[in-house]
Amino acid sequence: MPEPRIHGREFVRTFFTTPTAEQGVDDSAKKLRKAIQLRGMQAPDVWVPDNEDATAPNMRDEGAENIAEVVADDGAGFPGEIHPRVVWHRDDPSTRYKGLQHMLEIADPEKGAVDDIDGFVIPEVGDIDDWKKADEFITIVENEYGLEEGSLKMSVIIESGQAELAMGELRDEMGKPTNNLERLFLLVDGEVDYTKDMRAITPTGGLPEWKELRHNTSRGASAAGLISVDGPFDDIRDVEGYKDRITANAAMGMLGIWSLTPGQVEVANKTPLPPQEGYWTVEADGRTVELDDEGDAQVYNGERIDLEKEGETYELEVGGDELVLDEDELREELVDLTAYVPSMDDIVDSMEEFESAKEAGKGAIAMSRSATVRIDGVEIDIQSDRMWDEATYQAMMTPVKLFKDVYSNRPDQHDALAEMYGEGVVERALDVGL
Amino acid sequence: MPEPRIHGREFVRTFFTTPTAEQGVDDSAKKLRKAIQLRGMQAPDVWVPDNEDATAPNMRDEGAENIAEVVADDGAGFPGEIHPRVVWHRDDPSTRYKGLQHMLEIADPEKGAVDDIDGFVIPEVGDIDDWKKADEFITIVENEYGLEEGSLKMSVIIESGQAELAMGELRDEMGKPTNNLERLFLLVDGEVDYTKDMRAITPTGGLPEWKELRHNTSRGASAAGLISVDGPFDDIRDVEGYKDRITANAAMGMLGIWSLTPGQVEVANKTPLPPQEGYWTVEADGRTVELDDEGDAQVYNGERIDLEKEGETYELEVGGDELVLDEDELREELVDLTAYVPSMDDIVDSMEEFESAKEAGKGAIAMSRSATVRIDGVEIDIQSDRMWDEATYQAMMTPVKLFKDVYSNRPDQHDALAEMYGEGVVERALDVGL
Amino acid sequence: MPEPRIHGREFVRTFFTTPTAEQGVDDSAKKLRKAIQLRGMQAPDVWVPDNEDATAPNMRDEGAENIAEVVADDGAGFPGEIHPRVVWHRDDPSTRYKGLQHMLEIADPEKGAVDDIDGFVIPEVGDIDDWKKADEFITIVENEYGLEEGSLKMSVIIESGQAELAMGELRDEMGKPTNNLERLFLLVDGEVDYTKDMRAITPTGGLPEWKELRHNTSRGASAAGLISVDGPFDDIRDVEGYKDRITANAAMGMLGIWSLTPGQVEVANKTPLPPQEGYWTVEADGRTVELDDEGDAQVYNGERIDLEKEGETYELEVGGDELVLDEDELREELVDLTAYVPSMDDIVDSMEEFESAKEAGKGAIAMSRSATVRIDGVEIDIQSDRMWDEATYQAMMTPVKLFKDVYSNRPDQHDALAEMYGEGVVERALDVGL
Structure with missing residues (x-):
């Protein structure tokens, strides 16, 4: 019987995805093995071995095995939380059943990874009853393996109008006796698929701003005690653009963002923190x-x-x-x-x-x-x-709370924080508001 | 048995708050006594003796007494409505119980104020079931003192994601036999606390725009037959900025705004009215x-x-x-x-x-x-x-309706209106659309 | 017993309204007779004989007769769908009953029009229970005339805060055994009346942007499998402004727009399609x-x-x-x-x-x-x-899907499309993604 999990994070700055299995290379899990070694500012708050879009469909069974193996080997030392993304689709029961099978594979105690798996990320959810189906499958996984009900978190990707509306119903649905939706953790926008679902067209093919979606996601997180995270920023070279997006998101209460590279992780870990110099x-x-x-x-x-x-x-x-x-x-x-x-x-x-x-x-x-x-x-x-x-005073406390949350959850970033701010400032920030 | 109250206002331009009790001065109710003497364009449509944030916690019991005393003395002559704000918090039952006690104090017929108290303002509400708790306490106050059920209005401050979502449920909830939510009057945005609740961060610490919140508040008011009011504008010196905010709000259907000084009241009473000269x-x-x-x-x-x-x-x-x-x-x-x-x-x-x-x-x-x-x-x-x-024609009628509403509810502003527009224009405006 | 109707359109670019009866002219149905002859790019995807705002109240009984007569004569050859707008108001039962009478008149099989009537447009709807009243009246029309239940589509004009909120409940309400809301087809914004309902004021009297409304309409359509359409663009001379609005709407997933003239129809039929030259x-x-x-x-x-x-x-x-x-x-x-x-x-x-x-x-x-x-x-x-x-790839497929939908539903536009793009491009576009 494993220990009850303690999910301590109040803030998540970074959500970093990694393909789980690649064809035609010596070790199909190479990228996973590399990512799990990240430490400090390049390591994300939440790491997402991505067994959905980032991995080719015919490699996903192997991907699930890879996740279990790599997390069993090195998960204990990883400084962030680990939340694999599995396949799911509101319109396709066979995809949903495949998602269950992959979760059963990854969480199987015999594989030795489950103690370091903090939860699962479910993409392409629909309305609230579809969220409940995913929740039920996670309950089945927990029950099958003797884990406490609710101990595996569930995060969802908001990439449909249905899911956007579902966020308005969470307070009514969480806590009902027939579900375990209290396991919900992150609400993550997925703007590319959302654009498809909304059938939006831009002249250049660039993504629309979707400001209302981001507001509604942030509000949904606020109302239900969850954490909101923005979707991927495609133009990896454009560091200023990525920072601008993070700053704009923060003004809506969305303090986390997807990262596609360790470089983006580093930017997104640092940008929401107050600057060193005014x-x-x-x-x-x-x-x-x-x-x-x-x-x-x-x-x-x-x-x-x-x-x-x-x-x-x-x-x-x-x-x-x-x-x-x-x-x-x-x-x-x-x-x-x-x-x-x-x-x-x-x-x-x-x-x-x-x-x-x-x-x-x-x-x-x-x-x-x-x-x-x-x-x-x-x-x-x-x-x-x-x-x-x-x-x-309370409103200005948010960046300080974020700092404290980072400090208490990410000892591997203490050096970087001390270097950024100086030891004296770090200590004062930890003491204020107590 | 008091007369049934008649709440005639269709529009509220101004929501002016005043601290209820200050320490270390001769008369702790001095600011209340001064505010209740306001007349004409400096007097608000709704005056809010503020027994919450504007008053220090240890002075609020005295503040409740002060409200009763000052309104008993001079409330009959005040040209606007009077809606004290009491303490409340969705997360704290002791604060809610304190709010009930203060309402019982203020509305006690023996104090002589209740005939001029039009309702109460409830801050920090959460989801709709939390609104019902406040509504129930007001029902208890009415019942205790022999007032007609529903005769005291209830206004709420929207300063959480929960409350923002609750505004979408009002049409379903008002009119249910087990509540008196028909007493609802104003939906008032409170952007500072909302910013805290949403955990939003801006680089300068300035307030985010929260345009979606304002739209949703205006829409909630429109759908449920209520009146929407924007929150405080901190920079009291910045008259042009305050006017710009009022104009932007009006284009969203939010015709009222919080005022922190009689000077702001005057600006906010005049700005939504059409100009004297095109x-x-x-x-x-x-x-x-x-x-x-x-x-x-x-x-x-x-x-x-x-x-x-x-x-x-x-x-x-x-x-x-x-x-x-x-x-x-x-x-x-x-x-x-x-x-x-x-x-x-x-x-x-x-x-x-x-x-x-x-x-x-x-x-x-x-x-x-x-x-x-x-x-x-x-x-x-x-x-x-x-x-x-x-x-x-119907859409262009809104400013004329606003003018007529002001004219019929605020005789103390007739002189100012005649001076602004000339008697002839005033008469024509009152006659049109009959 | 008529054939079951097949409503094939996945996209609607254009929603063109025509007055149904005019006083003081030889033939009160002249405008209807002219509009129903439109073909090619000047013919709309959805034609709306408008027996509400575009027609004087005292002419609407005659307007209903005119619709039946003109559609019976020439409806079979019209290349788009035909959806008359009838009178309705959430606050007025006599208007609603008049709407039922007009639908009974228009759909009466003895008039010979019903085979070419694809559905009805209901303006001024309120909350979801008001939508159900309109749905029930259409069910009664179907039953009265032996039409299959659900065979007449229902489109609504969103011109109140209530209706905006109702769009969030469609997934919960469609499919319930006591209604036929599966007949829903278009969600059309009506910004002039919405402005009135929201009591918004702009200095010039111009329409507010209502960006949140348009997002919510597009999202409501996405969530419930419907099609969203923006309201009228008043300034008929301003072709660039109309195109800009269409482009902005498309970036929100709202691919249809109201048209007031055949010239606007042509612009709105062409603008959402990809350009001929990059x-x-x-x-x-x-x-x-x-x-x-x-x-x-x-x-x-x-x-x-x-x-x-x-x-x-x-x-x-x-x-x-x-x-x-x-x-x-x-x-x-x-x-x-x-x-x-x-x-x-x-x-x-x-x-x-x-x-x-x-x-x-x-x-x-x-x-x-x-x-x-x-x-x-x-x-x-x-x-x-x-x-x-x-x-x-999926997100970029939307304009191609739109093109294919146009091609398969509008043979009368094949020549114009071939002229725009060249035959080769048309064929390649039809083949891609199969």
Whole structure:
């Protein structure tokens, strides 16, 4: 009888898939063997031996065996969770039955892998009754092998309109006596198949944005206590594009993303964490541009904003629109155009400042931040204030909680975190909010 | 036995919160006493003595007493509705029980306030069964004090994914025999706590847009006959930003917004009403710019559009893209780039014109509007036509209905409205569509 | 006993409405008689004799008679489906009963039209129970006239928040023994009335975007096996605007749109099909611009991008932002800025290439496309790669499936298709993916 599993993660930044069996090579499991050795920032929070789309259909039986073998050999040392993806389709019972067979193969205690298998990923689910079929098969696997019911997690790929709607019903369905849907873990968007299911067409064949899908997935996760993860980002060379997507997702509450390479894993493990150094930005006619910190001032060196001083008057031109302003008006305009992106250290400072104020009986305080901004050689001092109350404090706690979750679940990343932030900042972040 | 309450408002523009008790001052209820004296455009449609986030936890018992006392003293003269916010949390029964106690305190007939209490605001609600718990407590309050069941309204703050989903179930749940959810009144977004609940992160710590949430709140209100209200706008100095948010909300059907100061109340009471004077706008390379009415022409004085005439040919440059056009092509281009924002008087004109056409047996008529546009000294006459049918007429009626609702519910704003529009326009607006 | 109907269409591009009866003209059915003669690209996939908003209320009884008469005369030769719109309103039983009477009139076998009536369009529906009332009336019509239950399709206009929410419940409701909701066919957005129902206000009176509504309609159709159609585009002169809307809709999976004129029908029949010729585009500071194919190179002739070569260094300026790059960096930058819009022929090429690879046992291949780009006389060769796997292939199949559906359902458009693409391309497109 195995130990009851403890699924400790509150956050998942990375969901990394690996083909399970390749034809025409010496060792068909070579890619699995390589991936399971990943450590540190290149190792994902969730590793997904992918016995579905990444593996050719005629190799999937061998793929299931490979998963069992490789995880039995090296799973104990892997720093993330391991969730193989098996085949499934809402419209095809033979695919679903094949999925059951592969799960039985992978989780068979005689293969020795099951202690390091944290759950399964089910693609192509349909409406909620289809999710229940997958849940039931996992219950059967657990029962067959004497595992505690619910101990294997279940994650689903949202790649149909049906599944998108099903996420709205989870609170009603989880906890019913005839299912074990409490095993649900990740809601993962799969935009390529979703595009097919929605029959969407773009001129270039590129993927639509699917912003509503991502919102609904994030909301579904929030409502049901699950974790949302965005789908693959195809253009592996485009690191900036991948970071932009992660940042846009984070603003919707979707803090995890699919990764196709260890390089993407590293980017996606680091990007949601607060930066090492804070910096100022300015809105330059529709584009957000980082100011250069030149020590004595934050400097705009682009050509989309011009500033000139004539006597007591300033002429500010942003993208062809000219404003004539006095000093106070200019300051106000620049406060509106600029923003500060706080570092981890800055965030911890603010949390501590608010905690002290709270202890002193204050419910709300103004957090100030000031800078000298220089544009075309003209300098002006600005200061922005933001009111913090309990709700602000709680909302700002999310990146800190993420950091703590990473720290407690990923000892293999402690060195990288210490290198990124310095030991002092790491300790302060771990202490805040306790 | 009190009179049955009549809740007459179809629209709510403003939802103004005030702390209920402050420590370390002579009179802990001072802010309540000041707020309840507001009249005219500075007085909100709904006033919310806020016994939750705006008031320190250890002051909330006193806050409940203060509400009862201040409303008993001066509630009869307050021109808007009064809906105190009490404490509540979907995850915490002790907070919910405290909310019941505060409602019992505030509504106690012996305190003399209840006749001027229109309902309660319940924050941090979860799924629909959690809403029912709050509804049940209000029923108990009503029963305890001999009030008619359903006579106290209930408004909720939508600040969780659960609550967002619950809004989709209201039509199924309202009217069931075991609840009094017909008492529901406002659906109010609370974006700071929602951001926390969704675990969203933005680099600057600023609030995400949450456009989908606002759509879903507006839709939930539309489907269930309720009124939707947007959450607080933190940057109190930024009047233009507040107006922009109100305008964007209105285009989603969310006509109300939270106000943190009497100054914000005034802006939010006025902004959704049609303007006093109509004006032309032009799309200048991604920015909508108001044209200057110089009497003989509508003039573009910016630098994002250039226009030159060479013989019979025009060169129009918008943001670096140059078009060479004859007069008719130029006219067509300018018709596309420009738009007219009608005044209240213009709207009433159009409504009356359509009503006459309908009486004469026509189902659809073209509404025309013409102007002379001048760019870089070059003038051209343009005319835009829009087909109006019954559906257009009904859709254009919304701002007029809002005006009428304000006029009939807020006699204290009659002077301000007459000053804004002139008595003649006010009378015509009240007469149209009867 | 009539033949069981076969409703073969998987896609509907066009939904064209025609008034059913006009007062004060010789033949009140003149517009119906003209519309039913449309053929080829000017004939819609679904023709809607509109006995609701397009027809004056006092003419609708005569309109119902006109529909029966005109369809009896000429319906057999009409190349699209015929779905009259009858009156309905969720809030008004007398309107609903009138709708039943009109359906009984139109479908009366003695009138001779019913064999060419494919279904009815029900406007102004409310929540799902309201949809069931309309379904029941159609069942009564079928039963009364000995038609097979479910043989008349039902399409609905989504023009209320209630109806938007109802689309989320279709999978639960279709197939229940007490209704025939399997007859559902089109989900059509009606944005003017929706704007009224949501009480939205825009400054100019123009329609809001309602992007969330369109997503939810497309998703509802996807989940329930139906077809989604966008509402009317008022500005009939604005052909580019209409095309842009169709393209934006397609990226959400909404491949059909309302048409108000035969000219709009033609545009909407052609726009969702892949273009005859592929072309390159470039992102020019927020605007997507088509490059000019000058034979030896793809040329940018606008002023938003500047490129200069100095020795081995390139200066690229996009909208005022200057980058200094070596050749490889420039190439990478241009690969990011450009995109290729494939022709029908290109798409068929790619499908066939992937099919061959699959047969040869490969699961994924890179599709390459190269070009010489010229900006300000400076030339550079670029190549973009995209990984195709089974999911990509399936998603790219949508436009081909649309083409095949058009081809098999609309023989009257074969000539136009052959003229657009050439016979060879048409044949290849029909053969691919079999």
